[in-house]
Amino acid sequence: MAASPLSDDEVLLQRYRAGSVDAFNELVLRHSRALFSYIRGMVGQQEDAEDVFQDTWARVIRHEASFRGGTVRGWIWRIAKNAVIDRVRRRKPDDSLDRPIGEDGLRLGDQIAAGGLPVPDQVDGAGLGIRIAVCVAGLPPAQREVFLMRTTSGLSFGEIAKILDVPLNTALGRMHYAVTHLRDALADEWRDL
Amino acid sequence: MKETDLIDEAMLNTVAETWGPAVKAVYAGDPSPETLARIRALAAQGLDTRGRRVFFARIRPFLVSAAAASIVGVATLLTLRTPDRPQSVHPLAALDGVLMLAMAMDTALDEDLAVMHPIGTDTEALTRRMLNMQGFVDVDVENSEEI
Numbered sequence: 001m002a003a004s005p006l007s008d009d010e011v012l013l014q015r016y017r018a019g020s021v022d023a024f025n026e027l028v029l030r031h032s033r034a035l036f037s038y039i040r041g042m043v044g045q046q047e048d049a050e051d052v053f054q055d056t057w058a059r060v061i062r063h064e065a066s067f068r069g070g071t072v073r074g075w076i077w078r079i080a081k082n083a084v085i086d087r088v089r090r091r092k093p094d095d096s097l098d099r100p101i102g103e104d105g106l107r108l109g110d111q112i113a114a115g116g117l118p119v120p121d122q123v124d125g126a127g128l129g130i131r132i133a134v135c136v137a138g139l140p141p142a143q144r145e146v147f148l149m150r151t152t153s154g155l156s157f158g159e160i161a162k163i164l165d166v167p168l169n170t171a172l173g174r175m176h177y178a179v180t181h182l183r184d185a186l187a188d189e190w191r192d193l
Numbered sequence: 194m195k196e197t198d199l200i201d202e203a204m205l206n207t208v209a210e211t212w213g214p215a216v217k218a219v220y221a222g223d224p225s226p227e228t229l230a231r232i233r234a235l236a237a238q239g240l241d242t243r244g245r246r247v248f249f250a251r252i253r254p255f256l257v258s259a260a261a262a263s264i265v266g267v268a269t270l271l272t273l274r275t276p277d278r279p280q281s282v283h284p285l286a287a288l289d290g291v292l293m294l295a296m297a298m299d300t301a302l303d304e305d306l307a308v309m310h311p312i313g314t315d316t317e318a319l320t321r322r323m324l325n326m327q328g329f330v331d332v333d334v335e336n337s338e339e340i
Binding site: 019025032037050058128129133151172175182 | 244
């Protein structure tokens, strides 16, 4: 049986292994937007998202030899998922949600609820994006990660199930609950879409 | 897979496609150029580390052989160079030697011999006396030798 052709990501990874930093840079840029959106949706704040994003790629570099089979994209997202979990665990438990973060009387809790959106958007407050962000931030983490992986990253449910190491039905179930929750919370907008 | 799963998955895919643009817009953003630059630097550093790891993996067999050979060599060298240690001298005998040396320096050679001789004579006499007491010495022979 002939070996399946390498995907673009695998080619880039191989070129990096052969000594090309440019190839790795290209790999980062290919996935940067989708991965960053997912991470941002999971950790909330921009600064945290930057840290987790960097940590994810640092782990990819450190463990590049451990990639054997599957898709590079799925492997990277699995690493990102673990980096997100580690970041959430490391968060200071005594950091108050009432801590002011700006001069407009906004609190840390407001920003986290809005998925780390910039402060001016938060002040406007009425846009669909803000409402979606607040609702998504209110989802349980397991549902939120499936929802974000599917919507922001465009991963299939099969890929998501592999990344999370759960049966396909579990991934579908989590998405189902997430969608149900959002449909209830965003009833008006839901009809418009 | 059940038919309901397929329906469910298709329905959820439709929802995801419908909501995708709005959700993407909410979380749209790129990492900062500084972050991307740091990642690039990490990638270069990772290549260096990997290169060193590969190099050491390649020379590991030689390193192991060289280490084993050097251990054997050092052990052999130490074995060959270890001097035979003399028997240790009893402290009293050493003290005697020191005293005799001091006396020899303090007296003339003849006197030194004169001093040393009686010691030997006393010991000899004591030995003969002990042997005599136990009946091992022929008195006649002794006397004839003295004559």
